[in-house]
Amino acid sequence: MxxxxxxxxxxxxxxxxxxxxxxxxxxxxxxxxxxxxxxxxxxxxxxxxxxxxxxxxxxxxxxxxxxIIRVSPGRSPRLTKAQRDELKRVIVNQVPADVGFTARFNWTLQLIVDYIERTYGRKYSLRGASKLMEHMDMSYTKPTYTLDAADSVKQKQFVEETFPALKKVEDGEIDHLLFEDESMIRDYQALQRTWFEKGKQRVIRTTGKHRGVKLLSTVDYCKGNIVWHEDEEYTAETFLNFLNKVLDVYPSGNITMVLDNARIHHAKMLETFLSKNKRLTFVFLPPYSPQLNIVEGLWKWLKGDVINNVFYHTVAEIRNNVRSFMESVMKEPQVIIDRLCVRMESDKIVEHL
Incomplete structure (x- = not known):
């Protein structure tokens, strides 16, 4: 028993x-x-x-x-906490060339192993160095770009002062707060990861030519509405026609439009237009600050769903799918707000989606 x-x-x-x-x-x-x-x-x-x-x-x-398998306490770390902290600062803030590795500008495990042995007199295997990086909360990631000409002071001022001031939309001084941007949607924009058979790659056919459509769009920060337009080129006349379309969609109320410093946004002909349509006001983003424009998120969304990993034989095919995408997302303004619009907290932008 x-x-x-x-x-x-x-x-x-x-x-x-x-x-x-x-x-x-x-x-x-x-x-x-x-x-x-x-x-x-x-x-x-x-x-x-x-x-x-x-x-x-x-x-x-x-x-x-x-x-029950008991976890071995293992050997004590070969690098002290101070040494690990110093190593992390070096990897994060400097490239290998800065610390004596001639013409090497990307940290690899082998370079990290060599640096540790040279600096601290400790030997690591590549696997050991990989585990060390993991324990130091480091990961092997793909970098991202930022525009070197951007002015961080002006960007901070926009985030902490200019944008919070646009909350006047809540007390009636502004009725509509719109972000505006343009983008060229090409016939093949980029490749991105996708599910496919193990050990094989999806093959995307291409002619090597760059065809596409030029789009302009606004995103209504508070209501999630989208106004968009396709044209053959980006000119002051194109932008002026788009502004008239925006005014038709918003026939009443004061409009504040946040936009970048593209040349067409500063065209002389706009001065007369704006003087006749005083309910429309421009607020310009700091130069080279696309991350502060929520319409960039719309373009990323569009390209991810419609363009990436797809080859289009004709521009008409691109137009049809762009139109289908826009018509689809415009039916759910709350989804647009949740996915694209920045959130404000304590008069500061706390997240860019």
């Missing part, structure tokens, strides 16, 4: 364990409780008889708890 209860307890634990090594140990004890000889268990489990006897002894001494 006692043996049956023990066997039942082991089998219950077998059903719940997710650890492969624990499963092996429990299976060993299960076979032993079923009176299978040690030498046969060793054959079944592909382990030595010595290992099998070790499992059995641990179980006989402490029960199932004796089979």
């Amino acid at each position: 006692e043996n049956k209860e023990a066997l039942s307890a082991v089998e219950e634990r077998l059903k719940s364990t997710k650890d492969r090594r624990m499963y092996e140990r429990l299976q060993t004890i299960r076979l032993r409780l079923m009176s299978v000889p040690v030498n046969q268990i060793a054959t079944i489990m592909c382990r030595s008889e010595r290992t099998i006897r070790k499992y059995i002894h641990a179980y006989e001494k402490d029960g199932i708890s004796g089979l």
